[in-house]
Amino acid sequence: MTDFRALFIGGLGGFLLLALSSYHSTDPSLNTSGSGAKLQNWMGQSGATLSDILIQIFGIGSFVFAFSFIVWGLRLWRRENFGSLWMRSLAILSSALLLGVAGGAIPGGSWSTHASLGGAGGTLALNTMTGWIGSVIGFYPHIIIAIISAIAGIVLAGIGIALKQKEREAVLVTFLSGGAATISGASSIWDRISSTFSRPKEEYADEEYEDNDSDEEEYAEEDEEIDEEQEDESDAPPERIAVVNPNKTATKSAAKEKSKQVKLNLRNQNDWEYPSLDFLQEVPPQVKEEKLDESALRKNAELLQNVLNDYNVKGEIKSIHPGPVVTLYELEPAPGTKTSRVVSLSDDIARSMSAVS
Structure with a gap:
């Protein structure tokens, strides 16, 4: 029975590895438009569908499962x-998510339908984390978050795969030595964090008192400088000061009058009439006769078609629906073109259209 489970789990891992390695963005799957695309996945339709789902969610982190x-x-x-299977599975899932976050900072190219190698889940998680702590980190927060996520993902992958301690250390050292130029400041940050947690509480109290004393000295020096500046300004001849906000006094008086004003009771007045329609301005005749320029609409459709071709998005614009504010161009993707790719490139296409026009 154990041999059967070993063969089943190992065979499933080999199936996933071959399916992910032969993944192609144009293979028919759940989110691919049309059925005329040629199947290129080595594991057939099931491999194409499974690899597409995993890569859409976890990106390059999907290889951890295999x-x-x-x-x-x-x-x-x-x-x-190798211990508890539930703990190993949780470590593997966390590792796939973290490696997907790290892949969110790497451009995807034509391999993936997304703009990065992190898939939808990794890219969304990276953008969310950058929005949360980006102001705290400062420069290049997405790169720093991606590096930290990559290190944590590799460590959790070693734990989840059930590598021995020496094997995990070898994998981590290999990764760190290969990216030492990029993460040269990570060791100093870790040393500062570890030293902060390892110091006794008395040192924190001493530092707080020292910081308070230094802050009081700085405030005293600033007060002396301000007093000296005020004395120098008092000796100088008076200058005409420009009024920045002349409406302050008027606002205060208006607020007082408004508070004293009594509400008018208009409900009991029976002789009140609606305003006359003569106050409205009629529509000019040239506006009524104005028609849509069909040639301009077709020109914009051709321009949109060229921009889509530049982004390697194949399809045909079937119809144009002009509106009072927004004009809708109906695009029918070619067979093998994923709708998610068109949606993910919408911002880039809009910028290209505005730049060309």
Whole structure:
């Protein structure tokens, strides 16, 4: 029974690895328009669908599942105990999410339908985390978050795959040595954090008193400088001061009058009449006779078609629906074109249209 489970889990990992390795963005899947596209996934339709779902959610973090199942199968085949399966599974899921966040900072190119390698889940998580703590980190917050997520994802992957301690250390050292130029400041940050938590409470109290004393000295020096500046200004001849907000006094008096004003009772006045329609201005005749310029609409449609071709989005604009404010261009994607790719490129297409026009 153990051998059967080992073969099943290992075979599932091999299936996922081959399906993810041969993933192609034009393969028919749940979010692909049309059915005429050629299937290029090595594992057939099931492999194309499964790999598309995983990459859409986890991005490059999907490969963690494949490697985990393969290693788990080998461990079971060798009768090795790797602890709680639930904890390993939770570590693998967290690792896939964190590696997807790290992939959100890497451009996806033509391999993925998204703009990055993090998939929808990783890109959304990276943007959310950047919005939360971007002001705290300062410069390039998305890069710093991606690096930290990559390190944490690799550590959790080693724990979830059930690698031994020496194997996990070797993987982590290899990753850190390869990206040492990028994360040169990570060690100093970790040293500061660890030293902060390892220091006794008495040192924090001493530092707080020192900080308060230094702040009081700074405030005293600033007060002396301000007093000296005021004395220098009092010796100088008076200058004409420009009025910045002349409506302050008028606003205060108006507020007082408004508070004293009594509400008028208009409900009991029976002789009140609606305003006459003669106050409205008639529509000029040239506006009534104005018609839509069909040539301009067709020109914009051709321009939109060229922009879509620049982004490698194949399709045909079937109809144009002009409106009072927004004109709707109905696009029918070509077979094999994913609708999610068109949606993800909407902002870039809009910028290109505004730049060309």
